[in-house]
Structures are given as structure tokens and as C-alpha cells.
Amino acid sequence: MNQLTQAQIDLLLDKAQEARDRSYAPYSKYNVGAALLTADGRVYQGCNIENAGFTSTVCAERTAFFKAVYDGHRAFRAVAVIATGEELGFPCGVCRQVMAEFCDKDFVIITANRDRTKVDVSTFERLLPHSFGPRDLGV
Numbered sequence: 001m002n003q004l005t006q007a008q009i010d011l012l013l014d015k016a017q018e019a020r021d022r023s024y025a026p027y028s029k030y031n032v033g034a035a036l037l038t039a040d041g042r043v044y045q046g047c048n049i050e051n052a053g054f055t056s057t058v059c060a061e062r063t064a065f066f067k068a069v070y071d072g073h074r075a076f077r078a079v080a081v082i083a084t085g086e087e088l089g090f091p092c093g094v095c096r097q098v099m100a101e102f103c104d105k106d107f108v109i110i111t112a113n114r115d116r117t118k119v120d121v122s123t124f125e126r127l128l129p130h131s132f133g134p135r136d137l138g139v
């Protein structure tokens with residue numbers, strides 16, 4: 001089982017909150033930060049980066065994943081996501097599909113609302129059951 005300690009969860013939320021300050025979101029004004037824990041214990045931070053051509057926007061989670069994959073990481077334990085909403089903001093469908101490429105069923109997904117009064121700890125399997133991934137293509 002891929003279980004995180006409360007200290008690891010808190011650290012990832014701290015890092016995600018820090019990353020949120022780097023967010024570029026002049027259109028939605030919805031700032032998001034993410035902190036991704038690699039299997040070997042490194043933390044990659046990401047933020048959402050919006051674009052005047054709205055579909056060119058990238059989410060905080062994918063920024064963190066792509067930074068880590070570029071650096072050679074292919075296995076991950078957890079991601080924390082913190083946005084500026086009063087309610088929890090869960091990863092979007094596109095980000096979940098990116099997770100499907102690199103994450104096992106027990107990959108931990110932590111979400112928090114803006115002031116961390118609400119926190120949810122879930123798993124990839126719960127957020128994207130019956131996912132389509134590398135195994136479906138025999139990889």
C-alpha cells in the first residue's frame with residue numbers, strides 16, 4: 001500500500017500552496033498549485049499557466065508532471081493540489097489522464113481548498129476508475 005504519513009501530506013500541501021503563488025491566471029483568476037512526490041522522494045511543483053487562446057492553458061498538475069518527466073522520473077507516489085476556491089478543486093479529466101500514464105491505482109491525490117480548512121485524501125483509482133493506460137496498448 002502506498003500510504004503517506006500526515007507529515008508527508010502536510011509537506012506536500014505546503015509545497016502546493018507555495019507553487020500556487022507562481023500561478024499565471026489572469027483570465028480565470030483561479031490560482032492553482034501542485035506538488036508531485038516522485039517514487040524516489042523528490043517533490044516537483046507546478047502551477048496553472050493560462051493563455052489568451054484558452055485551450056492552450058495548462059493545469060498546475062500537468063506542469064508538475066511534465067517537469068518531473070522531463071527530468072527522467074516515471075514513477076510517482078502522490079500529488080497535492082490547492083486552488084483558490086472555497087471548495088475543494090479536484091484534478092480535471094485531462095490531468096487524470098496524464099496520471100493514468102504514470103501512476104498506479106494507489107497513487108494518492110490530496111486536494112485542499114484555499115485556506116486548507118477542507119482537505120481530501122483520495123486515490124487515483126477512486127478518481128478515475130476503469131482508466132485507459134499504457135497496459136491497454138501492451139506497454
Ligand code: THU
Binds near residue numbers: 058059095
Ligand atoms: N486548473 C488546474 O490548474 N487544475 C485543475 O485540475 C483544474 C483547473 C486550472 C486551469 C485554469 O487555469 C483554471 O484552473 C480554471 O479552469
